[in-house]
Structures are given as C-alpha cells and as structure tokens.
Amino acid sequence: MYVAVKGGERAIQNAHAWLAEERRGDQDLPLISTDQIKAQMALAVNRVMAEGSLYDPDLAALAIRQARGDLIEAVFLIRAYRTTLPRLGASVPVDTGAMAVDRRVSATFKDLPGGQVLGPTFDYTHRLLDFADAASVDPAPLGAPDPAPVPHVTAILDRDGLIEPAPRDDSPAPDLTREPLELPAARPLRLQALARADEGFLLSLAYSTQRGYGRTHAFVGELRIGRVPVEMEIPELDLTIQIGEIELTECETVNQFKGSRTEPPQFTRGYGLVLGQSERKAIAMSLVDRALRWQELGEDFTGAPAQDQEFVLSHCDNIQATGFLEHIKLPHYVDFQAELELVRRLRTETPTLKEAAE
Structure with a gap:
C-alpha cells in the first residue's frame, strides 16, 4: 500500500x-495576459463571473487562463476562491430601472420611451469568419455613448392592467451560496439557482419550452444590458453609500396566458438577471422561470422538464454535475x-435462454 501511494x-x-x-503552450509565443483575456474575451469572463457567483473580471480572467479556457473549470476555481472571502455585509437591492444601458431592445413595442438601443451585438452580423480579425486589424474607434436611465417596457402593459402585477416580497431572501437548496423552493431561491446555472442546460430547457414542453409562448418584452451602482447601508451612520458598479443583463418576457381557475386572462412575466453581458443566458432564464411558475398561476402540470422544479434545480448547477x-x-x-x-457467479449459476431451451 505504501509503494502504491x-x-x-x-x-x-x-x-x-x-x-x-501544456497551459503555457509554445514558449516562443508571448504569454497571454489576464488583461487581454478580460478585454478581448469579455463574454467568457462574464459567464465565469455569473456561474461562479462572484463579480470580479480580473479573477475570472485569471481563472480562464489557469483552466486553459475550460469555462466550467474556471467557474469551479472562482467558486472555490469565493468560499475563502469574508462576508462584510449585504448590499441593498439594485435598481435596474436606473440602469445606464448600453443595449436595450424590445420585441413587443417598436416605439418605446427611451428608444431601442442596439448596442454591441452579434444579432445583425454575418456568421462568416473575419480574416481581417485574424490579421489583427483594429476597428475604427467609436465615440463613447452617453447612456441615460430608461423606464421598463412592462410598465406600459402594467399601466393598462394587461399584465400580472410584479410579484413583491419584502421578506429577506435566502442565500443559496450559504445555505443548501431545499425543495420545494420559492421563486427568490429559484431565481438565484437559475442565475448561476449552467448556460447550456438552461438554453436546452428554454428551447424545450418554445417547442411546446411547458405551455408557454413568450415575447421578449425587454432585454437590457448596462451598469448599475451597488450601494450598501451603513447603519451606524444612518446613510447609504455607493461601493462600486457592476454590469448586468436583464430580460423580462411577456407570456400569453388565457387565465386559469384562480387568475384572469392577462399576460404573465418571466424574469432573468445575470451578471455581466450574457443575454442568451438571461433570456433562457426568463423562459425557465415562467415555466416553473405553473403552480402559482393555477396552470396544469404537463410533465414538461422545465416545469419540474426538482428536475431543474437539482441538475442546473454545472459544478455539482461536473463533480458527479x-x-x-x-x-x-x-x-x-x-x-x-457477481457477474461471474451469476453466469455460472443462471442458465442462459439457449441453455434452458436445450
């Protein structure tokens, strides 16, 4: 045993x-810096921050380099590091209505207060390899935008009573990063789990709802990406101070709803909020959130995977899935x-069908 050890x-x-x-690669090439990863692979950095539950672009870039680009391994590194950090306090809820938006689009209203802001997006690009990019040709710089806060699109429907009121619960939400998940889970805890869930898993579930496994038909009421201030209350001084700023992606979906035994005909909401720029994840999160709300809206359970909170919440975490x-x-x-x-013994004790026939 000692020799084996x-x-x-x-x-x-x-x-x-x-x-x-292997991580270093060809030593004739310069070592890629974490600043380069942070600046030029921002979407990968954002995904690691979101699924790692830690907003720190520098650490996420370091984790990506250490993991050789394996984003789930990088998420694991961030989660592990996160457990070593002291908890100094809790910030007040961010106000996404005051977001300084870089991108804001709606699939429900063409003309809306504040306008549509396309922002940096792949939506209108040709999916063709850009060999100018391979040749390291820098694009012409654009002037910095001057974003201003804009109202939420769902407020238009809310004003006319056409969408369910936004659920409001002022009780302290449980903290999934400090307490184990218990089922059944209320919506605040479900949203926490979905916010740091694996993007690919959520994408598949969201796609299944669009194909009929969940009885939802969603429109993107609004998708917005921008920066919001993070504030913290100082009880001893009776004031609130800003301690930083983070980038968020928020998606509100508007869903068809013909009514149920307990609710009138109206539109219903799905919600997604993710650290960084991660619009695919935010949209998927909002679709899955809506599918999971079937019980509180008085709908029937159709057996769709996206409606089963035990299935969704028990399998959405890529770190748990990877470990297992x-x-x-x-x-x-x-x-x-x-x-x-055991198999050898069973083969000697149990005759095969051929042997039994003979």
Whole structure:
C-alpha cells in the first residue's frame, strides 16, 4: 500500500507539471495576459463571473487562463476562491430601472420611451469568419455613448392592467451560496439557482419550452444590458453609500396566458438577471422561470422538464454535475472487482435462454 501511494503521488506531481507546460503552450509565443483575456474575451469572463457567483473580471480572467479556457473549470476555481472571502455585509437591492444601458431592445413595442438601443451585438452580423480579425486589424474607434436611465417596457402593459402585477416580497431572501437548496423552493431561491446555472442546460430547457414542453409562448418584452451602482447601508451612520458598479443583463418576457381557475386572462412575466453581458443566458432564464411558475398561476402540470422544479434545480448547477460526472474516472477498483465477481457467479449459476431451451 505504501509503494502504491508513493507511486501515485509521483505520477500526480508529474501530471501537474505536464499540465503547467501544456497551459503555457509554445514558449516562443508571448504569454497571454489576464488583461487581454478580460478585454478581448469579455463574454467568457462574464459567464465565469455569473456561474461562479462572484463579480470580479480580473479573477475570472485569471481563472480562464489557469483552466486553459475550460469555462466550467474556471467557474469551479472562482467558486472555490469565493468560499475563502469574508462576508462584510449585504448590499441593498439594485435598481435596474436606473440602469445606464448600453443595449436595450424590445420585441413587443417598436416605439418605446427611451428608444431601442442596439448596442454591441452579434444579432445583425454575418456568421462568416473575419480574416481581417485574424490579421489583427483594429476597428475604427467609436465615440463613447452617453447612456441615460430608461423606464421598463412592462410598465406600459402594467399601466393598462394587461399584465400580472410584479410579484413583491419584502421578506429577506435566502442565500443559496450559504445555505443548501431545499425543495420545494420559492421563486427568490429559484431565481438565484437559475442565475448561476449552467448556460447550456438552461438554453436546452428554454428551447424545450418554445417547442411546446411547458405551455408557454413568450415575447421578449425587454432585454437590457448596462451598469448599475451597488450601494450598501451603513447603519451606524444612518446613510447609504455607493461601493462600486457592476454590469448586468436583464430580460423580462411577456407570456400569453388565457387565465386559469384562480387568475384572469392577462399576460404573465418571466424574469432573468445575470451578471455581466450574457443575454442568451438571461433570456433562457426568463423562459425557465415562467415555466416553473405553473403552480402559482393555477396552470396544469404537463410533465414538461422545465416545469419540474426538482428536475431543474437539482441538475442546473454545472459544478455539482461536473463533480458527479467526473468522479467516475477516478479509481473504483474495489467496486468493479465486486461487480465482476457477481457477474461471474451469476453466469455460472443462471442458465442462459439457449441453455434452458436445450
């Protein structure tokens, strides 16, 4: 046993050294800096921050480089680091209505207060490789926009009583990063889980709702990306101070709803809020959020995966999924030998159908 441990330890050290060599790559090339990752791979940085539940572009860029571009591994590094940080206090809820928007679009109203702001988006680009980009040709700089706060689009429907009132609950929300998930979960806890869920998993669930597995038909009432101030109350001084600024992506969907046994015909809401610029994730989150609300709206459960909160919330975390999946590549020699002996014994004790027929 001692020899096996020593041999395994040496092999692991060599694996780590080889990993460091592979991570560095061709040493004739300059080492990519975390500033370059942060500036030029911003969407990857944003995803790591969102799923890692920590808003720090510098650390997310470092994690991406350390993980060799494996974003789930980078999320794991950020989550692990996050657990070492002290909890100094809690910020007050951010006001997304006061967001300084860089991008703001609506699929429900063409002309809306504040206007449509296309912002930086792939939506209108040709999906063709840009070889000028490969040649490192810098684009011509644009003037910095001067964003101003704009009202939420759903306020237009709310004003006419055509959409359900925004749910309001002033009780303290549970903190998923400090307390284990318990089912059934109320909407604030569900939204926390979805906000840091794996983007690909949410995307698949959201797509399933659009294909009929969830009885929802959504319009993007508004998608906005921008920066909001983060404020913190100082009780000793009886004041609130701004401690920073973060970028958020917010999506509100407007969904068809013919009414139920408990609710009148009206539009209903789906909601998504994600750290950084991550509009695909925010849209998917809002669709899944709406699908999970079937019970409070008095709808029937159709058996759709996106309606089953135990299925969704128990499988949406990519760190939990990765740990459970990848542990099966670790040594299971004793377990396998036991099953191997069981199969051998069963083969000797139980005749096959062919043998039984003979």
